[in-house]
Amino acid sequence: MKLFGNLIDHGKNFLSKISPADKQQLDEIKKLEKQIQSLQEEEKKEKKDMMITNRHFIKFWFVGMLMVFLGFILFKSLxxxxxxxxxxxxxxxxxxxxxxxxxxxxxxxxxxxxxxxxxxxxxxxxxxxxxxxxxxxxxxxxxxxxxxxxxxxxxxxxxxxxxxxxxxxxxxxxxxxxxxxxxxxxxxxxxxxxxxxxxxxxxxxxxxxxxxxxxxxxxxxxxxxxxxxxxxxxxxxxxxxxxxEKVSVMKFIASLGGERKYKYIYIKLEKIYKKLGIWLKSRLLLSLYMAIALYVSLWILELFGISIPNKVSVSLIFGLLDIIPYIGPIVGSIPVILAGLMGVGFWGGALLFGITFLINTIENNVMVPLLMNKTLGINTVVIFISMILGGMIMGLVGVLLAVPIAAIITLLFEKDFD
Structure with missing residues (x-):
């Protein structure tokens, strides 16, 4: 015990003899050790962050390639x-x-x-x-x-x-x-x-x-x-x-909105079916009117000695093209006027131009309000936009479907429904 006590006393004497300069050096050594330790920790953190960044980078490109692949498949399936x-x-x-x-x-x-x-x-x-x-x-x-x-x-x-x-x-x-x-x-x-x-x-x-x-x-x-x-x-x-499979298809589409929206979407679909049905019947009646009106007009002209060739074909074409929204009657008038020019001459073409103009005027001011007044309630701008986009994407079929597509969009996004 006495020996152990002597060692402690000698240690105290040694420490007491250390100069302030030596203490300062020891403190600096400790600071350097702490800096080295902090640098080592930062290096470990950077390596870890780099591993995470590389993982995110690989994940980003994988998701990007997957989206491009799906987009390519979708494009090919358009x-x-x-x-x-x-x-x-x-x-x-x-x-x-x-x-x-x-x-x-x-x-x-x-x-x-x-x-x-x-x-x-x-x-x-x-x-x-x-x-x-x-x-x-x-x-x-x-x-x-x-x-x-x-x-x-x-x-x-x-x-x-x-x-x-x-x-x-x-x-x-x-x-x-x-x-x-x-x-x-x-x-x-x-x-x-x-x-x-x-x-x-x-x-x-x-x-x-x-x-x-x-x-x-x-x-x-x-x-x-x-x-x-x-x-x-x-x-x-x-x-x-x-x-x-009408009912099954309607249920499937309605189920895509979840349970909360199921009834809402189903009622919307029923309204779309009814509205487009009314539109189609009205559109067919208008086309029938155009064909019959032109044929009767050509038949009356023949009674007065003005014979137009291909009366039936011309009348059917005039009625069929009337289905195209807005531009259909104009396009349908061209074959009629050509038939008048070839069959009778300049005055025959001018006469048929006047007849088609009169028939179109009666359709727009009498027949359309009578058959289609407030049938769909679609904005004209929406129909024109649907015609342009439909024509660019699907050609003539897209133009023909412009009104139904515009009606579906309008009915889907309206706030209130019956």
């Missing part, structure tokens, strides 16, 4: 999605026609069969009537123009420019006198005639190429018609299935 959407909208609109046959005591299966058979006939008749008729009229116009052009060229070669102008009867006496007075130089007249003949030859060649383009169009039409027929069959088949 045509299928368009067909499904089109089929469902068609099935909603066709419900009104199916309901008509069901009221006649037909079963739902028979009603669906008859309704979609009529739809298929309607689509095929539209394509078969419109495209060949327009191609035939354009061919006749080009041929007539080429005949007139060749006759004018022969007259220039045989009689010369001066005699052709004099015998045409198109110029008044004063204009004819002024022209011949100012162009009395034979060399100048010959130069003008040469340039005119050259221009006529170039114009004739251009119109001949247009005639060949119409032939190519006919070939392309056959190919396009096969594609159209295939897609139409798919849409009609899907629409039939949607009509058969």
């Amino acid at each position: 045509d299928v999605l368009y067909l499904i959407l089109t089929a469902y909208i068609v099935s909603i609109a066709m419900e009104a026609v199916i309901d008509i046959f069901q009221r006649w005591k037909a079963t739902r299966g028979i009603s669906i069969t008859i309704a979609y058979f009529l739809l298929a006939v309607f689509l095929l008749s539209g394509v078969v009537l419109i495209v060949p008729f327009v191609a035939n009229q354009m061919t006749e116009i080009i041929n007539l123009f080429l005949i007139k052009m060749n006759a004018f060229q022969l007259a220039l070669q045989d009689k010369g420019l001066v005699e052709v102008l004099r015998s045409s009867g198109l110029l008044s006496h004063y204009v004819e006198k002024e022209i011949f007075h100012n162009f009395s130089d034979p060399a100048l007249i010959t130069n003008i005639q040469t340039k005119l003949q050259t221009s006529l030859v170039e114009l004739s060649n251009m119109w001949s190429s247009y005639a060949q383009m119409i032939g190519n169009f006919a070939v392309n039409f056959v190919t396009g018609f096969a594609t159209f027929l295939t897609k139409s069959l798919i849409v009609i088949t899907l629409s039939v299935l949607f009509s058969i």
Whole structure:
């Protein structure tokens, strides 16, 4: 014990002999050790953060690649999605026609069969009537123009420019006198005639190429018609299935909103079915009015000795194109006016322009308010936007479905419903 006590005393004496400078060095050593320890901890933390960052980086790119892959699959599936959407909208609109046959005591299966058979006939008749008729009229116009052009060229070669102008009867006496007075130089007249003949030859060649383009169009039409027929069959088949499973489809769509929104969405769907059904019936009646009104007008003209060729085809085309919102009546008037120009001449075309304008005016001011007043309650701007977007995405089908799509959007986002 005495030895242990002596050691403690010697230790105390040693520590008491340490100078303040030595103590300061010891404190600095401790500080350095703490700094080294903190640096080591920061290095460990940076390594850990780097591992987390790398993990996030890999996760980010993995999710990004997955989203790109899903987007690519979705993009490749857009045509299928368009067909499904089109089929469902068609099935909603066709419900009104199916309901008509069901009221006649037909079963739902028979009603669906008859309704979609009529739809298929309607689509095929539209394509078969419109495209060949327009191609035939354009061919006749080009041929007539080429005949007139060749006759004018022969007259220039045989009689010369001066005699052709004099015998045409198109110029008044004063204009004819002024022209011949100012162009009395034979060399100048010959130069003008040469340039005119050259221009006529170039114009004739251009119109001949247009005639060949119409032939190519006919070939392309056959190919396009096969594609159209295939897609139409798919849409009609899907629409039939949607009509058969109407209640199941409505329940499935309503269930996507969850239990709280189920009843709300289901009632919305019922309202969409009813509204679009009313719209389709009204639209078909308006198209029927347009076709009958034009045919009766052409029949009356024939009683007065003005015969327009292809009265039935022209009337059906006029009625079919009226289905296209806003621009349909304008586009439908073009074949009618062409028929008047080719069958009767300029005054026949002008007369049919007046008749189609009168029929359209009666439709917009009498028939539309009578049949479709407050049927859908859709803003015109919404319809135009639907037409533009539908046309860009789905082509002509998108334009035809512009009103149903606009109606669905409006009904889905309205706050109150009955």
